[in-house]
């Protein structure tokens with residue numbers, strides 16, 4: 102991690118905002134509509150921030166939204182940076198370290214994912230209890246800066262237990278059925294083959310996707326408390342007899358966005 106780069110980017114942003122965000126929220130594919138509920142909004146486009154990569158994927162705008170949301174100061178990432186876009190793992194996680202330096206203590210990461218567990222259905226929301234890094238890379242490879250975090254970070258509680266409990270309570274209170282499971286990262290951008298999905302299931306994955314894991318490793322590295330939520334936008338390859346495509350992913354996230362927004366709102370309200 103290059104602290105000089107991180108500080109440069111952070112400085113640019115902190116000159117433009119007047120409050121310290123407490124919760125960071127990364128909005129996954131098609132899940133950006135939550136930003137309309139932010140008050141006193143201040144938008145900073147990634148393209149104006151030194152060192153920040155710019156997302157190229159449909160459904161991912163590229164902007165930080167700062168403001169008040171359910172009584173807390175927040176920063177939302179409307180659009181994330183993916184590994185499969187050709188970015189280095191370090192670039193993928195730069196925004197995590199920026200948000201940490203800006204002051205966040207909690208991070209909510211959301212994503213669109215394929216359902217691998219056959220008891221899931223398209224449109225379900227899954228609380229991530231753990232992950233499997235099958236990207237064959239790691240954002241922490243390279244020189245470590247002890248000012249940011251340890252060389253060998255513990256990952257045995259990467260997803261915070263209290264935040265999971267808060268999320269589950271919120272689900273119960275709102276009558277939203279929540280699945281719980283392991284998120285399995287593949288690099289993409291091709292979707293998986295049916296044989297790969299069988300492997301994912303055998304290895305313990307409940308949902309499969311192309312993001313989140315690098316960010317969660319970095320967030321864990323710098324001591325953030327993390328909650329992960331997957332929106333199951335489709336059943337994974339080979340489960341239903343139909344081809345996968347990004348249009349379906351966006352269509353499903355659009356269909357469940359009200360449920361998703363209500364859940365995330367309630368969670369932010371209840372986070373201590």
Ligand code: HPA
Nearest residue numbers: 213214215309310311337
């Ligand atoms: N596989 C990988 N990533 C995904 C999927 C999928 O089926 N759906 C949404 N993101």
